[in-house]
Amino acid sequence: MKATALIAEDEPLLAQALRAELRTAWPGLEVLAAVGDGRSAVREALARLPQVLFLDIRMPGLDGLGAAMEIADGWPVGEAPMPQLVFVTAYDEYAVQAFDAQAIDYVRKPVQSERLRRTVARVQQALAAQQQASAPEAMPQALEQALGEWRRLIGAAGAQAASANGGSPLRFISASDAGGSTVHMVPVQDVLYFEAADKYVRVLTAEREYLIRTPLKQLLPQLDAHAFWQVHRAVVVRSDAIEQVQRDESGKLWLRLRGRPEKIAVSRLYAHLFRAM
Amino acid sequence: MKIEWRDVLRHGLLVVAFCFAIAAVITIIWPDKGYPHHLGYSLLIGPLIWLVIEFGRFPLRRPQDPGGWPQGWRGVALTLLGIVVGYYGGSALGDWLIGGGNAVVGAGQSQRDERVSLVVTVFAGVMGSYFFYSRGHSSALAARANAAERDASEARLKLLETQLEPHMLFNTLANLRVLIATDPPRAVEMLDRLNNYLRATLSGSRVLSHPLSAEFERLGDYLALMAVRMGERLRFRMELAPELAGLPVPPLILQPLVENSIRHGLEPKVEGGEVMVRARRSDDGAMLVIEVSDTGVGIDESQLASMAAISSGSFGLSHIRERLATVYGPQGRLELGALPGGGTRAVVHIPLNA
Numbered sequence: 001m002k003a004t005a006l007i008a009e010d011e012p013l014l015a016q017a018l019r020a021e022l023r024t025a026w027p028g029l030e031v032l033a034a035v036g037d038g039r040s041a042v043r044e045a046l047a048r049l050p051q052v053l054f055l056d057i058r059m060p061g062l063d064g065l066g067a068a069m070e071i072a073d074g075w076p077v078g079e080a081p082m083p084q085l086v087f088v089t090a091y092d093e094y095a096v097q098a099f100d101a102q103a104i105d106y107v108r109k110p111v112q113s114e115r116l117r118r119t120v121a122r123v124q125q126a127l128a129a130q131q132q133a134s135a136p137e138a139m140p141q142a143l144e145q146a147l148g149e150w151r152r153l154i155g156a157a158g159a160q161a162a163s164a165n166g167g168s169p170l171r172f173i174s175a176s177d178a179g180g181s182t183v184h185m186v187p188v189q190d191v192l193y194f195e196a197a198d199k200y201v202r203v204l205t206a207e208r209e210y211l212i213r214t215p216l217k218q219l220l221p222q223l224d225a226h227a228f229w230q231v232h233r234a235v236v237v238r239s240d241a242i243e244q245v246q247r248d249e250s251g252k253l254w255l256r257l258r259g260r261p262e263k264i265a266v267s268r269l270y271a272h273l274f275r276a277m
Numbered sequence: 278m279k280i281e282w283r284d285v286l287r288h289g290l291l292v293v294a295f296c297f298a299i300a301a302v303i304t305i306i307w308p309d310k311g312y313p314h315h316l317g318y319s320l321l322i323g324p325l326i327w328l329v330i331e332f333g334r335f336p337l338r339r340p341q342d343p344g345g346w347p348q349g350w351r352g353v354a355l356t357l358l359g360i361v362v363g364y365y366g367g368s369a370l371g372d373w374l375i376g377g378g379n380a381v382v383g384a385g386q387s388q389r390d391e392r393v394s395l396v397v398t399v400f401a402g403v404m405g406s407y408f409f410y411s412r413g414h415s416s417a418l419a420a421r422a423n424a425a426e427r428d429a430s431e432a433r434l435k436l437l438e439t440q441l442e443p444h445m446l447f448n449t450l451a452n453l454r455v456l457i458a459t460d461p462p463r464a465v466e467m468l469d470r471l472n473n474y475l476r477a478t479l480s481g482s483r484v485l486s487h488p489l490s491a492e493f494e495r496l497g498d499y500l501a502l503m504a505v506r507m508g509e510r511l512r513f514r515m516e517l518a519p520e521l522a523g524l525p526v527p528p529l530i531l532q533p534l535v536e537n538s539i540r541h542g543l544e545p546k547v548e549g550g551e552v553m554v555r556a557r558r559s560d561d562g563a564m565l566v567i568e569v570s571d572t573g574v575g576i577d578e579s580q581l582a583s584m585a586a587i588s589s590g591s592f593g594l595s596h597i598r599e600r601l602a603t604v605y606g607p608q609g610r611l612e613l614g615a616l617p618g619g620g621t622r623a624v625v626h627i628p629l630n631a
Contacts (some may be wrong), residue, residue, distance in 0.1 A: 008508075010507075012507075014455065017455040017458075039547065090447070091447055
């Protein structure tokens, strides 16, 4: 079976090994690009539109999860079906436990031929099913299904070890001033949304903005999943602060929150949260 | 204050046994009174001394005194108090119970006899006290030595855990697995490096110091292993002047610093960077100064402040500080700072005269 793929893996030897193993396990697979970081993965994936993505979870710059979310958002769904996503991970990352628990297939480092053959068989099967369902009238359902699968994969890959506070939801966000001399205790019920920005996470209430250093990935498991929804790779909003959802000409969704002037973009992966009843 | 009643009972029985012996000695000095008579007095005086000392030591001793005995003048005073109370109280009690003039210290006795019996009592009291004191002391010392040994093995285990990080080991093996098929000579070289690294790590937790040149060689092994993994994203430079090569340093003290540089500095940076390790003599010649710097993503001031405040998540740093303080006292220091062009610098100061 002929197909195209992209490999994103930051350790050159392991990337080389995965490529070599794939040559044997799937001779018809053409590797369009092999990159070493998440940003390059997004760029190359969107430029070359491969059918299969092998993404290492731990990468410098943007990690595999972030790369997958950006690719999902930027993917031109009218031009090509969503690619098959396969995460690559070392034995000791938390994701492994989540993958195993949810029976999700992944590539484990070091790559072992037998296991990789099984992954290849599954991906080939999925590609074949995708080609059969590519009749125009089946498109929206196929896209929904693919996005659902991506959500499941990304959810498992982002799994963290049980948070230190024993799983009870966070009640305060402690944010320090620029000088570090004052710590503000911001009640979580005052927070309207969180937004990841470079090294910081912005914490926004109706009145003002605070910066914290805890990554969104670590913050998310400590928040009440019903009260806060992730709507984008970098944004988590308070669900009952959402006032309006608007769809623009390109089909992209935007949120407006009570008490905040700005519009917030919704990732394609999370658009299912806002379908009209 | 918690009283160990089993210990008290044991002490009491020993005191009673001791009294039987003392009574025998006194019978030899004054055979005319007979053993039962002397035993009676002995069994009154001895336990009274013991009771005063046994229960008197609780309010007197301080928490740091080993073996539950008051140290210094407090111990001596307590022993004397016990002897005085025991001798006079016990004698008076004996006179009253056993019968007037026949006492050891009685109205009809000569001054000489009285003095001898006082000497015997003081001697016995001091001997007994000393016996219990030294027993308590030595068992406390033994317990302390045990605890110290336990602490030392715990520290060794922790050191081993930080140095023999499974993540590093398995990643190296994963890379080795690739090299065996694709580049056998390089695989052999990597295996040798790993071999050196493991040997140093396993023995490094047992020896107290090794030469700086050995420290640099082990860092070289570690960096070479990491360079295989990271490819061109990791470059490194090591500078060691020959005259410093033989100076002793605690084994693998620098390794967590290099590890931090790679993990927190270079790994998150897409283009990677350089790690530099340099050793020099301080300007006044009194200190060995070793610097580990990188051109990684760096840390900012507030991060530095929070690291100093909680020191959690930086077990490596607090561990180095602890080790330096143990070996060199306050002169052994570790400083961490941000570099102006991005990147981080850690500087270890080790006194040369130590």
